[in-house]
Amino acid sequence: MMQFPSKLIADAVASFSKLPGIGEKTALRLVLHLLKQDKDQVSSFSSAIERMRNEIKFCSTCHNVSDEQICTICVDTRRDQSKICIVENIRDIIAIENTGVYNGLYHVLGGIISPVDGIGPDQLNIASLMSRIEQGACKELIMALNPTMEGDTTIFYITKLSKDKNISITSISRGIAFGGELEYTDDLTLARSFSGRLPYENYLSN
Amino acid sequence: MMQFPSKLIADAVASFSKLPGIGEKTALRLVLHLLKQDKDQVSSFSSAIERMRNEIKFCSTCHNVSDEQICTICVDTRRDQSKICIVENIRDIIAIENTGVYNGLYHVLGGIISPVDGIGPDQLNIASLMSRIEQGACKELIMALNPTMEGDTTIFYITKLSKDKNISITSISRGIAFGGELEYTDDLTLARSFSGRLPYENYLSN
Numbered sequence: 001m002m003q004f005p006s007k008l009i010a011d012a013v014a015s016f017s018k019l020p021g022i023g024e025k026t027a028l029r030l031v032l033h034l035l036k037q038d039k040d041q042v043s044s045f046s047s048a049i050e051r052m053r054n055e056i057k058f059c060s061t062c063h064n065v066s067d068e069q070i071c072t073i074c075v076d077t078r079r080d081q082s083k084i085c086i087v088e089n090i091r092d093i094i095a096i097e098n099t100g101v102y103n104g105l106y107h108v109l110g111g112i113i114s115p116v117d118g119i120g121p122d123q124l125n126i127a128s129l130m131s132r133i134e135q136g137a138c139k140e141l142i143m144a145l146n147p148t149m150e151g152d153t154t155i156f157y158i159t160k161l162s163k164d165k166n167i168s169i170t171s172i173s174r175g176i177a178f179g180g181e182l183e184y185t186d187d188l189t190l191a192r193s194f195s196g197r198l199p200y201e202n203y204l205s206n
Numbered sequence: 207m208m209q210f211p212s213k214l215i216a217d218a219v220a221s222f223s224k225l226p227g228i229g230e231k232t233a234l235r236l237v238l239h240l241l242k243q244d245k246d247q248v249s250s251f252s253s254a255i256e257r258m259r260n261e262i263k264f265c266s267t268c269h270n271v272s273d274e275q276i277c278t279i280c281v282d283t284r285r286d287q288s289k290i291c292i293v294e295n296i297r298d299i300i301a302i303e304n305t306g307v308y309n310g311l312y313h314v315l316g317g318i319i320s321p322v323d324g325i326g327p328d329q330l331n332i333a334s335l336m337s338r339i340e341q342g343a344c345k346e347l348i349m350a351l352n353p354t355m356e357g358d359t360t361i362f363y364i365t366k367l368s369k370d371k372n373i374s375i376t377s378i379s380r381g382i383a384f385g386g387e388l389e390y391t392d393d394l395t396l397a398r399s400f401s402g403r404l405p406y407e408n409y410l411s412n
Contacts, residue, residue, distance in 0.1 A: 002304050005278055005296070006271045012258035015251045019236050030225050032297060034259060035271070042259040045221045046252035052218035053240060053248035065212045065241070072211055090211070091238055098208050 002028070009035075061132065063108040063125050065090050073097075073106060080104040082139040084132065086158065088112050088151075092144060104142070107132065112145060112154040121157055129158070133165055143171040147189070208234070215241075267338065269314040269331050271296050279303075279312060286310040288345040290338065292364065294318050294357075298350060310348070313338065318351060318360040327363055335364070339371050349377040353395070 002024055004010040009031060016027035034042050058064070059071035062084075066072070073079060073093075083104025087093055093106050109124045132138060141162060145151035159169050175193035176185050185193075208230055210216040215237060222233035240248050264270070265277035268290075272278070279285065279299075289310025293299055299312050315330045338344060347368060351357035365375050381399035382391050391399075 002300060004300060005303070006262060006273045008258040008262050008273055009271055011254045015254040018251070020239050021232070021235070026227070028297065028300065029227070031255075031258065032295075033226050034255060035262065037259070039259055043256055045224070046256040048217045048221040049237075049240060050249055050252040052214040052237065053243070053245055056212060056214050056241060065215055067212045067214055089238075091234065094208060094210060094234065097211070 004028075061128075062106050063110060063128070064093055064106060078103075081137045083142060084129075084138050084140070085142040085144050086129070087144050088146065096144065102142075104140075105138075109154070112148075112150045113157055114150045114153075124154075126158065126161070130161060133162060133167060139167060141167060141169045143169065145171075147174045147192075210234075267334075268312045269316060269334070270299055270312060284309075287343045289348060290335070290344050290346070291348040291350050292335070293350050294352065302350060308348075310346075311344075315360070318354075318356045319363055320356045320359075330360075332364065332367070336367060339368060339373060345373060347373060347375045349375065351377075353380045353398075 002013075004013060009028075012031045012034075013024060013027045016022055016030050017024050019027075022030075034045070055067070057066050057069060059066045059074055060069055061074045062071060064071040064073060068075075080103050083102075085096065085102060085104055085106050086109060087096070087106060088109055088111060090108060093108065096102050096106075107125065107129050109126065109129075111119050111124050113119060113121060113124070133141075141158065143155045143158070145154055155169075155171060162169060173196060174189065175196060176182060176189065182190070208219075210219060215234075218237045218240075219230060219233045222228055222236050223230050225233075228236075240251070261273075263272050263275060265272045265280055266275055267280045268277060270277040270279060274281075286309050289308075291302065291308060291310055291312050292315060293302070293312060294315055294317060296314060299314065302308050302312075313331065313335050315332065315335075317325050317330055319325060319327060319330065339347075347364065349361045349364070351360055361375075361377060368375060379402060380395065381402060382388060382395065388396070
């Protein structure tokens with residue numbers, strides 16, 4: 001532990017150090033940066049964070065973060081109501097939205113099934129997904145989960161629950177990332193990129 | 207610019223992104239981390255930062271950060287009052303204090319002389335250093351400035367001002383860092399490590 005000449009500094013450094021990926025030295029650099037800013041700026045920094053935590057809501061339909069009871073995506077009737085994209089967390093929604101390729105709805109699971117971590121289906125937003133499916137508008141569930149064992153288990157579980165619901169289930173494709181090198185790709189990914197191979201015309205239109 | 211599903215999130219991300227070395231993606235990761243914490247924790251995070259900025263003082267003697275009018279170092283009579291270590295900023299004091307090798311006082315210049323950046327002696331805490339020297343307790347000024355052209359200019363300037371004050375001026379030694387490789391050391395450092403060479407016995411006791 002570093003020693004600081006001021007308890008105020010020490011407290012601020014300790015607060016920053018609790019954030020993921022921020023060590024004590026980085027925390028100190030951030031604190032001394034803020035120390036050089038106007039009081040107003042620092043005040044708006046800290047209030048933006050506190051307001052975010054206190055006033056944020058979660059969409060009662062898809063569990064996305066939202067400023068209102070229903071999020072801007074669910075409320076947007078121009079979006080394709082027949083597609084629901086299943087994601088693990090909010091960060092995934094933001095990433096997909098920023099590609100601009102998807103115009104359907106989302107459903108945030110809040111995690112993935114992971115027996116090792118003691119996370120079963122009951123801890124995830126799966127019941128609410130099923131009741132959305134019951135409502136009948138959804139024709140396709142697009143699984144956009146990370147390509148891990150846990151992701152696959154979760155897809156398998158939801159697929160089983162959705163049987164007889166007259167709904168098609170797809171997954172985003174997995175393979176070698178754009179710009180990636182075949183030589184350095186792990187076995188599982190390489191194997192999948194073979195079993196998931198596409199006719200050349202489809203590949204081009206992708 | 208990324209798009210966010212909530213203005214509250216967008217504001218918090220924008221606030222974090224203003225910090226040095228924190229890009230938008232990292233900012234989002236920090237914000238979503240805070241979103242998962244208890245409201246109390248987030249509130250104590252934001253108040254630690256705001257209090258730090260609003261309540262911090264600068265020591266009227268050495269310009270170190272302080273919770274009081276005089277900092278804990280200046281107020282400590284067990285410290286060697288005959289030595290003042292000149293540093294550029296507060297971060298340097300923290301670094302030196304954490305080595306535990308120095309038991310004298312400090313003086314924070316608040317920068318170094320840099321004509322290119324328009325920083326002259328008048329923008330630095332040099333007048334207050336001179337009046338500390340006038341008081342007569344200080345017998346040695348230890349220059350702990352970065353080994354740059356600006357650092358050297360600053361040392362030269364202060365040395366000139368302190369002439370006839372009956373005070374010895376030293377500089378922390380410069381050379382190849384512990385664990386550093388001679389082969390990859392720049393010319394200037396290597397040259398200095400020759401001109402600053404020590405008899406072996408002195409080197410060992412260093």
